[in-house]
Amino acid sequence: MAKTLYEKVWDQHVVVATEGEAPIIYVDRHLVHEVTSPQAFSGLQVAGRNMHAAEKTFATMDHNTSTTSASLDALSPMAKTQVQTLERNCKDFGVRLYDIHHKNQGIVHVMGPELGITLPGTVIVCGDSHTATHGAFGALAFGIGTSEVEHVMATQTLRQLKAKTMKIEVRGHVAPGITAKDIVLAIIGHIGMDGGTGYVVEFCGEAIEALSMEGRMTVCNMAIEMGAKAGMIAPDATTAAYLKGREFAPKGEQWEQAIAAWSELKTDAGATFDATVVLDASDIAPQLTWGTNPGQVVAIDQLVPNPADATNSTVRTSIENALKYVDLSAGTSMTDVGINKVFIGSCTNSRIEDLRAAAVHAKGRKVAQGVKAIVVPGSGLVKEQAEAEGLDKIFLDAGFEWRLPGCSMCLAMNDDKLEAGDRCASTSNRNFEGRQGRGSRTHLVSPAMAAAAAVAGHFVDIRKPY
Ligand SMILES: CC(C)[C@H](C(=O)O)[C@@H](O)C(=O)O
Numbered sequence: 001m002a003k004t005l006y007e008k009v010w011d012q013h014v015v016v017a018t019e020g021e022a023p024i025i026y027v028d029r030h031l032v033h034e035v036t037s038p039q040a041f042s043g044l045q046v047a048g049r050n051m052h053a054a055e056k057t058f059a060t061m062d063h064n065t066s067t068t069s070a071s072l073d074a075l076s077p078m079a080k081t082q083v084q085t086l087e088r089n090c091k092d093f094g095v096r097l098y099d100i101h102h103k104n105q106g107i108v109h110v111m112g113p114e115l116g117i118t119l120p121g122t123v124i125v126c127g128d129s130h131t132a133t134h135g136a137f138g139a140l141a142f143g144i145g146t147s148e149v150e151h152v153m154a155t156q157t158l159r160q161l162k163a164k165t166m167k168i169e170v171r172g173h174v175a176p177g178i179t180a181k182d183i184v185l186a187i188i189g190h191i192g193m194d195g196g197t198g199y200v201v202e203f204c205g206e207a208i209e210a211l212s213m214e215g216r217m218t219v220c221n222m223a224i225e226m227g228a229k230a231g232m233i234a235p236d237a238t239t240a241a242y243l244k245g246r247e248f249a250p251k252g253e254q255w256e257q258a259i260a261a262w263s264e265l266k267t268d269a270g271a272t273f274d275a276t277v278v279l280d281a282s283d284i285a286p287q288l289t290w291g292t293n294p295g296q297v298v299a300i301d302q303l304v305p306n307p308a309d310a311t312n313s314t315v316r317t318s319i320e321n322a323l324k325y326v327d328l329s330a331g332t333s334m335t336d337v338g339i340n341k342v343f344i345g346s347c348t349n350s351r352i353e354d355l356r357a358a359a360v361h362a363k364g365r366k367v368a369q370g371v372k373a374i375v376v377p378g379s380g381l382v383k384e385q386a387e388a389e390g391l392d393k394i395f396l397d398a399g400f401e402w403r404l405p406g407c408s409m410c411l412a413m414n415d416d417k418l419e420a421g422d423r424c425a426s427t428s429n430r431n432f433e434g435r436q437g438r439g440s441r442t443h444l445v446s447p448a449m450a451a452a453a454a455v456a457g458h459f460v461d462i463r464k465p466y
């Protein structure tokens with residue numbers, strides 16, 4: 001029977017399927033960070049259990065670490081406790097840890113792929129919703145809750161219901177300057193913030209195939225922002241080229257075997273999806289959110305929407321509420337919206353390609369007066385590479401701050417927070433009320449759009465001179 005990519009990976013991982021019960025699936029890789037692991041580790045401790053396969057678990061510190069100092073003393077008491085607890089737990093249970101002094105430390109969804117921990121056809125879980133990122137490699141990757149983290153630690157398996165399947169095809173090619181972030185924001189604008197609920201989404205089509213692995217990760221990262229359980233992209237030559245030679249990727253004969261196995265990881269002709277969405281890539285302009293969820297998005301040459309144009313009263317109310325919170329008036333041109341903060345980073349857009357795209361707009365320019373802009377590489381390796389390419393210098397010369405890796409301003413869980421009333425051009429993935437700091441406003445954009453906003457002081461259409 002013809003199968004989708006998801007069904008193939010799923011079938012290869014079912015360990016127990018009992019009639020009337022959710023199946024149990026095998027987990028190949030478990031990623032861990034300091035925020036969602038303490039209770040899971042202590043659950044094991046209390047039960048006197050060991051980890052089933054500690055070597056398949058990889059830990060990093062990212063959410064509440066400091067991006068200005070690699071010293072524990074720079075952390076708040078709560079953050080310090082979480083970081084130290086992770087350190088102790090990893091030691092006690094024999095888990096490999098990339099701590100704040102390690103050169104591979106970074107955001108869990110940046111660090112995993114770049115070390116080759118993320119591989120096609122695997123099941124990857126982490127106590128973090130943006131685990132969907134790893135689906136860019138044709139892995140089935142999704143976030144789990146803390147009690148499930150403990151279950152995976154103890155058994156290397158997980159009880160899971162099978163999801164429905166959705167195909168999102170982006171046909172044709174994007175115009176120059178249009179990035180993966182614009183593609184995924186356009187998709188969310190099209191299907192809505194809950195359009196993917198209950199589904200594992202497979203992204204496909206020429207525009208997706210044309211993306212680098214960095215771009216594919218950006219797209220899958222935001223699968224969760226359309227409500228999907230996971231996002232997947234079939235592995236191909238781009239995937240293999242990215243993985244070759246990475247620390248935990250297969251080597252020698254095993255590499256050859258892996259390549260052969262990965263070539264099977266695609267949706268068969270004739271396989272059916274429960275839902276299909278088709279977009280035309282050439283219609284996609286630079287995107288930015290205006291509201292308080294990622295589906296409240298427009299193209300840069302559009303206006304802030306008018307609640308009066310809403311199709312029903314629920315939509316009207318949500319537009320009204322969002323406009324009130326973000327303090328924008330209907331009909332305002334998006335290019336007239338000024339910002340005072342810029343955040344280039346997060347597991348959506350902090351990889352080398354993202355920093356290169358931002359640097360193009362920073363080069364030889366200056367951050368506008370009154371704007372504070374920070375660039376936060378996603379990992380130690382990204383930072384190292386960016387510095388080798390001189391990107392740090394470009395940013396610093398332009399007046400951006402160049403920081404240490406971490407989640408940073410994505411979520412207001414560390415020192416990098418926005419203040420009430422701040423308006424931020426952010427390359428992250430969530431823009432709900434207070435996400436980057438109480439009373440702050442977030443506009444989600446691509447790295448190029450964020451850097452351009454930093455130098456202009458307001459949003460600009462990067463397709464034209466500004
Ligand atoms: C802290 C963590 C549980 C959370 C998540 O799961 O997504 C965070 O990474 C986020 O982006 O809000």
Ligand code: SF4
Binds near residue numbers: 063347348406407
């Ligand atoms: S960068 Fe943001 S979205 Fe990604 S894991 Fe960290 S907090 Fe979550």
